[in-house]
Amino acid sequence: MLEVRALDLEGVLEIVPKRHGDARGYFCETWNVERFAQAGIALTFVQDNHSYSAAAGVLRGLHYQLPPRAQDKLLRVVRGSVFDVVVDIRRSSPTFGKWSALEISAEKGNQILVPKGYAHGFVTLVPDTEILYKVTDSYSPEHDRSIRFDDPAIGIAWPSLAGGFQLSDKDRKAPLLGEAEVFG
Ligand SMILES: Cc1cn([C@H]2C[C@H](O)[C@@H](COP(=O)(O)OP(=O)(O)O[C@H]3O[C@@H](C)C(=O)[C@@H](O)[C@H]3O)O2)c(=O)[nH]c1=O
Numbered sequence: 001m002l003e004v005r006a007l008d009l010e011g012v013l014e015i016v017p018k019r020h021g022d023a024r025g026y027f028c029e030t031w032n033v034e035r036f037a038q039a040g041i042a043l044t045f046v047q048d049n050h051s052y053s054a055a056a057g058v059l060r061g062l063h064y065q066l067p068p069r070a071q072d073k074l075l076r077v078v079r080g081s082v083f084d085v086v087v088d089i090r091r092s093s094p095t096f097g098k099w100s101a102l103e104i105s106a107e108k109g110n111q112i113l114v115p116k117g118y119a120h121g122f123v124t125l126v127p128d129t130e131i132l133y134k135v136t137d138s139y140s141p142e143h144d145r146s147i148r149f150d151d152p153a154i155g156i157a158w159p160s161l162a163g164g165f166q167l168s169d170k171d172r173k174a175p176l177l178g179e180a181e182v183f184g
Pocket of ligand 1: 061121
């Protein structure tokens with residue numbers, strides 16, 4: 001009832017829950033503790049988030065919380081679509097600084113699992129995009145960090161969008177990976 005595909009960075013997964021379609025539409029289990037555990041995803045989520053972006057080109061990220069308040073995140077899109085990016089920020093990892101991306105959309109119904117140790121961000125590909133996500137630790141502003149989305153040392157190939165990107169002040173002023181406090 002659950003398709004799971006490993007992306008090219010350790011622990012990062014694309015998950016596609018089965019949609020049970022009928023004449024009315026479909027029904028889908030987006031999270032089921034037992035089914036996900038059977039698929040190797042045993043997590044305890046403590047907070048659900050809902051993010052709405054009005055325009056295409058809204059770019060949020062790259063974000064993470066430092067230990068001991070690090071979060072695993074399970075994201076899905078319920079309206080619209082995003083280009084979703086993860087960056088390995090574990091200094092001891094052989095893939096430190098490497099990024100991976102996945103388009104997630106309401107149409108596909110796919111999800112991305114972002115483990116602790118990764119910075120995460122996305123850009124909306126269409127207006128009126130809504131994301132729902134679950135996290136394994138609650139929000140802690142003291143542990144919340146950003147890294148610059150366009151750090152050349154990371155080199156993310158963000159899609160080019162006609163109107164450019166819309167960022168928060170915090171994200172525009174974020175430090176480069178080389179200057180940021182990351183995971184050991
Ligand atoms: C993340 C977060 C923010 N907030 C508040 C703080 C602030 O006033 C307002 C907006 O916060 P931000 O600008 O950090 O929101 P945003 O840029 O959407 O942050 C999110 O970006 C994506 C990429 C992620 O991966 C998330 O974990 C989260 O960091 O919401 C909470 O109350 N709880 C939360 O869990």
